Amino acid sequence: MSPRVDEQNQQIRDRRKQQLLAAGAKVFGERGYAGTKISDIVGEAELSHGLIYHYFSSKEDIYIELAKTAFMTSYETIRRAVQSSGSPYERLKAMTEGIFATPRESGHFFLIALQTNTSKTVPEEALAISREYSAKTLDLLKDLFQEGQKLGEFIQEDPMGQALMYSSLLNGVVFTRLTYPSLERFPQIGQILRMFTDTRFVKE
Template identity: 75%
Template sequence: MSPRIDEQNQQIRDARKQQLLEAGAKVFGERGYAGTKVSDIVREAQLSHGLIYHYFASKEDIYIELARTAFTTSYETIRQVVENGGSPYERLKELTEGIFAHTAGSGYFFLIALQTNTSKTVPEEAAAISKEYSGQNLQLLEQLFREGQKQGEFIHADPFKQALMYSSMLNGVIFTRLTYSELEDFPQVDQILRIFTHAREEE
């Protein structure tokens, strides 16, 4: 078989795997892990039932890969912003805007992350991924809040608790937005920032 044909076949395999993952994200997000069957994912993907086993051994494997994507994407989003230049206030604003924009287009991954953090039925490996990356996310946010306090931009409070409050608030807001789609612009980013930073005029 020629390299060109090999490449084309690989592209087809990658596309089908992505199709299954997108279908899995939607079904798991809507039905939860316990309420999802492999047949539900296959039906959503509009592929033959036997084909799924060329890519995944079980629905558990699909869920674990989706959970890993959800948590690693979140971690990289936070890491890149925290380690970028700009004042702590500017970075916190950029991060908040970025998270809202990202979850507006990938709400199912947020729901997968949420159930991985709260459900006792999800695979243990997925729960372990959640624990690892959630802890790293909080460390990055704590670092950002410490910088903001040193530079006088953020209010003085326990930086870890501020990081935890910020993370909890964003989770609550995203969940509300997914529940009530008409509230896309609620709350405004500046409303959230005012809770953690000293009041400042809009530039």
Template identity: 40%
Template structure:
């Protein structure tokens, strides 16, 4: 019996996800320049040609992963803003969610993809344009309004809100990289990071 249109779409979506999952692992280990489509195919247990059926190039795959990484960072901030409580309580909630996700290897690897995207000259032009676009929502720019609100409520220190947001994400990225290098590394309590805002 032939598959329905919905079944075909589900298979296509799952295979695309499998390729992206495999590519994330390979890009994280080998970097953008050294990765080949054949490496991604091998990691995904798919044929070289089948990967090309879903994606035109490794650059397209990398760009999709950068978009996913950026979106996931912004989504967690947007979710935190829906939580009850003060701005500082919302930042603490967000920090706890991020730390909890550290146990999911894929989430941590997205941090590496964003670091590659913003530091490597070899990334696709589309990624460079995305990151420099005025419409691009960076996690730092999305966190700043929450910090400003906390400062207006006198619960966050009166320092430059952009500098505070940058320091916050530097701390988070550092912990993510440390966790990749040392999987057994203890993740601090969210309160430790929150102290920087007080």
């Protein structure tokens, strides 16, 4: 078999795997882990039932890969923003705008992350992934708030508490946007930033 044919076959395999993962994200997001069957994912992907086992051994494997994608993507988004140039306030503003500009279709990954942290039925490995990346994310945010406090940009509150508050606020807003998809101009970024900004530090 020629290298070109090998490459084409690999591309087909990659597309099918992504097709299955996209279907899994939608079904798990809508039905939860316990309420999802392999047949549901196959049906959503519109592929043959036997094909899925060329890529995944179980629905648990699919869920774990999706959970890893959800938490890693969130972490990387925040890491890039926190470690970018600009003042702490500017980085917090850019990060908040970027997160809320995420397409609504990614809401399935948010729901997977949410159920990983709240459901007792999800695989333990998915929960371990959540703990790892959530801790790393909070450490990044804590460092950002700490830096901003030293420069007088942010209010003087416990930096880890502020990191938790910001993270909780983001989760709440994303959940609200998924619940009420017709909402427009929500959230107002300025409202969020004012919760963390020192009143003596004025930014338009």
